[in-house]
Amino acid sequence: MLQFAIRRLLIIIPLLFLISATSFAILQAPPGDYVTSYLARVSMQQGFPVTKEEENALRRQYGLDQPIYMQYLKWLGKVLRGDFGLSTAREAPVNQLVKDRLLMTVSLSFVTILFVWTLAIPIGVVSAVKQYSILDYIATFAAYIGVGTPNFLLALAIMWVVLDLGGGYIGGLFSPEYMNAPWSWARVLDVLKHIWIPAIILGTDGMAGLTRIVRANMLDELHKPYVLTALAKGLPIWRVILKYPMRTALNPFFSGIGYALPQLFSGATILGVVLGLPIIGPLLLEATLEEDMLLAGSLLFILAGLTLIGTLVSDLILAWADPRIRIEG
């Protein structure tokens, strides 16, 4: 087990290099760079053309005059020392920008996962056990709606309804008075007051999907002979279900942990924009639009790292939770 973990950790290193090099190359693909994009936005507003000399000076300033592989190596060297470089558009260290948002991203992910699990598992189990009952139909119907509705649309609809009922604007994770405040108990409580709305909206999609998976897995297990045997021996039905078929049915949850973080990282982008959440997704979107190479590249790097670590963690949990799974090779 330990050996497996170490080996997997070692594989992550070359993979990260590969991924970062690829993402750097992809970010470089559109014509122009940050300076061209910046000048297109700014010089037009100001109404004066910019000369080649000034353009080059800007490039020198941001280190964009060097060949792309040099930029990459320089950045990589810094990353290895834990410094993700400077965001050209925000003129601030990437570390600082990410740090501010990472905590909120992780908190939101945590609350969302909590919400998904506490609802998806019981609903899935119930609708499998009581297959074709009215409860099952309701759960199935809700699940299809949940999977079928883009969550940003749901967010807009909920915001509109709340507003129309006189509840005010419900976006963001902080009340205005706490937005720039230092962390305190009051601020934490304020976050808790806000975070459940995006968590529910984000969770609807995942919950619906997971309910269906649990239901299908449960249905597979419920009719196996060992369940029948257990029941025949007189064990109470709920105890049987919770102890045996459900454990197997839960495997998708464990393998899903690996993707939960990166998914929220990028998957919540549109919702983050719509609800104005101070999380990483919208930052990544802004960075790519502004051709802010180092910020976008660093975010993709973190994203890749999280995905790799997440997969490893879910593999380990899976191996621990399900004795049928063997660790090989």
Added chain:
Amino acid sequence: MIGKARKLSLLWAALLAAALVACTADQPADTGPSAADIEQIVKSAVADIDTSGQLSAADVQRIVSESVAGQLSAADVQRIVDASTGGQLSAADVQRIVGDATGGQLTASDVQKIVDASAQGQLTTADVQRIISASVNEAVEEARKATAAAQAAGAAAEAAGAAASAAAMDAQKALEGVELQKELVREATAPAPLEYKEAPELAQLVSAGKLPPVEERLPSEPLVIPVFDEIGKYGGDMRAAFSSRSVCNQERYARSTLFRFSTDGSTIIPNLAKSLDISPDGKVTTVQLRAGTKWSDGMPFTADDFLYWLDDVEGNEELRPGRIASYLRGQTEADDGTLVKVDDYTIQYVFPSAMTSMAKRLTNPCSFSTFAPAHFMKQFHKGYNTDADADAAEAGFETWVQWYTANDGPHENPEIPVLNAWYQTGSILKDDVVVFKRNPYYVGVDPEGNQLPYIDTMTHFLIPGNQERINLMVLGGEVDFQAFAINNADLPLFKQGEENGDYRLVGHPVARGIWDGMYINFSLPGPYGDLLRNVDFRRALSIAIDRDAINQNTYLGLGEARQVVPLKNSPFYPGDEAAFAWTQYDVDTANAMLDEILPNKDSDGFRTFEDGERVVLLVDAWNQINDSASLQVPQYWEAVGLKTEYGGALGGEQGGTIIRDRVQQNENMFMMYVINAAHPFVQNSYTSPTAWWSFSGPAYGSHYCQCHPEDDPGIETSGEMKELIDLHLKGTTVPEAEQATLGKEIFRRWAEDVYGIGLVGNVPRYAAVKNGLRNVPSSWMGGATERSPSTAFLEQFYWQR
């Protein structure tokens, strides 16, 4: 604002200008009479009146000639004028004389003022004749002498008449200088309140000894900002949301430049600056600052802050290589200007050739682009901080230049002192919400001497790329003064929400005139270029479009079908005939005209070139807001047999690389954009191809500006576009009166020769204003160059609770 300014007579203006000159005259005080001497003269002159009832011409002449060299205050001159009134000239006489003398240059209200001032004077018809001609011609010789002589002439015709013979140069140009001065000087000398008051929070700090008293914080002559409704009360917060992190846009809420636009957008008025003076040859623009102005940290704001910017920022080859900053640029690099410190509170912009748009330019800079807080910025500058490189590395930057640039404005480093009415406590580049607090050192007061602003704080929400969220905030009443990001397409929604959100919609015009206009690429090579350069082709395309339908679909009918021309009240408006030329929807005529040019059609009914290749036109939109109108164009052109493709709305302004690249490669055909037709002589790259992003001819623009001589040499401009550029260039060297003629000609050509296809313009913009927010004008001029909503004077808004 202009109405008030126009009420001034040439005479009165000249008098005050002379006073101003006198105050700042180059000669040391000991060569002329001392202030006490003049005081004596004036007193005796006034005494004269008391006894005889009339001031003699000789008396006044003596006062004036002596006072020019000395230091006569505005109040003194006021007394002289008061003294010299009381005579017998009839209003009709003056009217006639003025008309003769100035060739109609003065407005009726100007004349009225002269009449008011001198109607009861003792001057004869002949005297006044000479006064006027002197005041005009003398100004020709040299603005300072001219205004002084005009003052002299105002009372003593003999001397002025003699001086008139010295006149040599273009009279109109000189008169223009006087006109401009007149308006500005008047603002500067608005009667200052006797005592000053301040916000309670500041009074507390003063009594706690943490802040100097208000008299010491204000300059000796504060900026007096009139109020729209009534004198306000201190307190409250004012919230607004922004759809981008644009520094220039955000600063339009709270910013202080040397000059600013008046509420109706017609006049440039002094702001941080006290006054402006343009030399008769147009080469030297002298700006007076308000003595005693302080940055928000209490440090003095002087000419040295300008010099620091010029020498250590702009002049530093590492920080700003290449040509000088845009605000000091002339037509070519050889015409670039510079900046001279005359004394602590006087600076001059000096150009080798005439440059008459400096005042307008100085309304415009965003962030620190003509001056900088030297005392603060030096800590980042290697010339002053020898450890700058090490400090930069410590802050996470590679070089001191990077470090300096990352601290070069209040949007980047919130610690930086500013001159605005509110100072920032956060960064609009990094934070999602920024609170602005009252600047205790702000130079503005209301007419009763209460230091502005009334409102304690402003809260700005930065919400890039999320219009829905801003809409919901408006509807939910979560913003108080929302002048941006209120899209006209959503107006019914906002109107409906007025009561719920406790706000009102306030409409205002936008100076640019045209909202959806298609630039046509004149520098496009090949057969398509030949088509686009064919005026009949352009006219046919123009009348093939049903503008009224677009106006209804996109602007709810609020706009007006028109060509690319400025607003009707602009001095550059070419007249209705031109403005609406080729805007009448007429498919049959369009088809007939196109049949002459492209008679061949393919099997699908689309027109082809002679070789049988189908003609495919390409429409792009540079800004997302043009998406709606752009989508409607292809159907109209396809109806007259021209296949048309739409390239999409993610233009360069939103960071779209494809369309931007198309422009850089000179491959664009029709580019839909909000064409800024309001200020052709300040920003000429909108209406003539002088930059690579001039969509009228990117290749012409590249060639003109020589921005990338090696890899983008461009194409030499010829024909009508060359003439267009020349018209624009000439406009920056001539006085305002002549600019109007040139501007009208420019837009007559744009409209009648269809240099661009204007669709809908004159669309009002709306702001959502919370109920209870007072002193908000019923309308103000909108526009980027006008820096709206600064034209609404947010400093004097207040909450009535």
